[in-house]
Amino acid sequence: MTRHRSAFVLSLLTGFMLISVxxxxxEPPTSDIGNASIAVVAATSETPFAPITLAQAPSVAPPQPMxxxxxxxxxxxxxxxxxxxxxxxxxxxxxxxxSVIRNKTTTPLKLQEDIYLNDIVQTSVNxxxxxxxxxxxxxxxxxxxxxxxxxxxxxxGGKKNAATFNIIKGTVAFAAAAVAKxxxxxxxxxxxxxxxxxxxxxxxxxxxxxxxxxxxxxVGIKLYPDADGHVGHIDVNGRDxxxxxxxxxxxxxxxxxxxxxxxxxxxxxxxxxxxxxxxxGIVRQVHAAQSVGRQIVSQKRAQRAANPNRNNPARxxxxxxxxxxxxxxxxxxxxxxxxxxxxxxxxxxxxxxAKPRR
Numbered sequence: 518m519t520r521h522r523s524a525f526v527l528s529l530l531t532g533f534m535l536i537s538v539x540x541x542x543x544e545p546p547t548s549d550i551g552n553a554s555i556a557v558v559a560a561t562s563e564t565p566f567a568p569i570t571l572a573q574a575p576s577v578a579p580p581q582p583m584x585x586x587x588x589x590x591x592x593x594x595x596x597x598x599x600x601x602x603x604x605x606x607x608x609x610x611x612x613x614x615x616s617v618i619r620n621k622t623t624t625p626l627k628l629q630e631d632i633y634l635n636d637i638v639q640t641s642v643n644x645x646x647x648x649x650x651x652x653x654x655x656x657x658x659x660x661x662x663x664x665x666x667x668x669x670x671x672x673x674g675g676k677k678n679a680a681t682f683n684i685i686k687g688t689v690a691f692a693a694a695a696v697a698k699x700x701x702x703x704x705x706x707x708x709x710x711x712x713x714x715x716x717x718x719x720x721x722x723x724x725x726x727x728x729x730x731x732x733x734x735x736v737g738i739k740l741y742p743d744a745d746g747h748v749g750h751i752d753v754n755g756r757d758x759x760x761x762x763x764x765x766x767x768x769x770x771x772x773x774x775x776x777x778x779x780x781x782x783x784x785x786x787x788x789x790x791x792x793x794x795x796x797x798g799i800v801r802q803v804h805a806a807q808s809v810g811r812q813i814v815s816q817k818r819a820q821r822a823a824n825p826n827r828n829n830p831a832r833x834x835x836x837x838x839x840x841x842x843x844x845x846x847x848x849x850x851x852x853x854x855x856x857x858x859x860x861x862x863x864x865x866x867x868x869x870x871a872k873p874r875r
Contacts (some may be wrong), residue, residue, distance in 0.1 A: 649810020662687025
């Protein structure tokens with residue numbers, strides 16, 4: 518009996534011990550559970566998949582659309598035709614050989630050719646050329662003459678019209694027009710600067726000594742009536758800025774002489790009958806060239822107005838950089854493989870008629 522009770526008590530104790538061991542391995546310590554929970558929360562708060570706003574991450578802000586660059590006419594000035602400059606005159610008459618120096622390049626002139634600002638127009642032996650500008654002012658260069666267009670601003674009805682012509686050498690006749698009447702027209706010579714107030718004149722600049730710094734020869738300035746008989750006047754100033762006098766009567770003139778100390782003086786010029794006859798022939802030529810030149814200039818300006826992009830297609834008003842030009846939308850647009858020899862475009866397959874529903 519005692520043996521059976523001892524065996525029963527031993528079995529009970531063994532059962533309780535097994536249950537305790539099982540609970541120990543099945544349930545982790547409470548401190549470990551707490552730490553695991555904190556780790557999970559921390560990982561969740563630092564997860565890289567959390568939503569990011571633009572304020573938190575400006576580096577991923579969407580790119581702003583680029584504005585179209587403004588058109589500019591001074592990006593690569595190479596020649597007068599490549600810039601925004603328009604022609605300011607045209608060759609009206611031409612006899613023999615004349616040329617223009619433009620951008621250090623000498624080019625033969627031809628009738629009706631465009632003339633630009635800063636051009637140097639010159640003639641050779643036994644040659645003459647007449648140039649009419651946009652305001653109808655006309656210059657007639659006789660043999661071995663040279664002029665430079667230093668400034669020319671003209672607008673119909675404008676209040677800031679101005680022009681400056683530099684007669685370097687030779688005999689040159691001129692018939693002033695709109696700029697001289699509504700603005701400021703000047704003619705420079707080696708010894709004098711002339712203010713032209715709407716008239717016809719003739720300037721003689723003999724070729725002086727070739728040595729640098731040599732005193733130029735005397736310059737002759739003459740005033741003649743316009744084609745309609747009107748006589749304007751010419752204000753004469755020395756190159757030093759001193760006032761030398763004015764010409765107000767037809768067939769009158771000055772001889773400009775350099776003096777001591779870099780000063781200049783103006784002496785009345787006596788025009789002989791032989792000189793007057795020769796001058797009248799040159800003046801008639803410039804008046805005839807002015808009539809022809811008016812028509813040429815008007816025709817050229819009308820052509821440019823009808824086709825303003827003839828010289829520079831990029832100067833189309835309102836055209837955005839990179840936008841297709843009018844009339845060229847279908848040109849220059851090629852798709853790979855569509856322009857190879859022998860390629861034939863296939864027609865789109867015809868759609869099959871839908872079957873009626875039953």
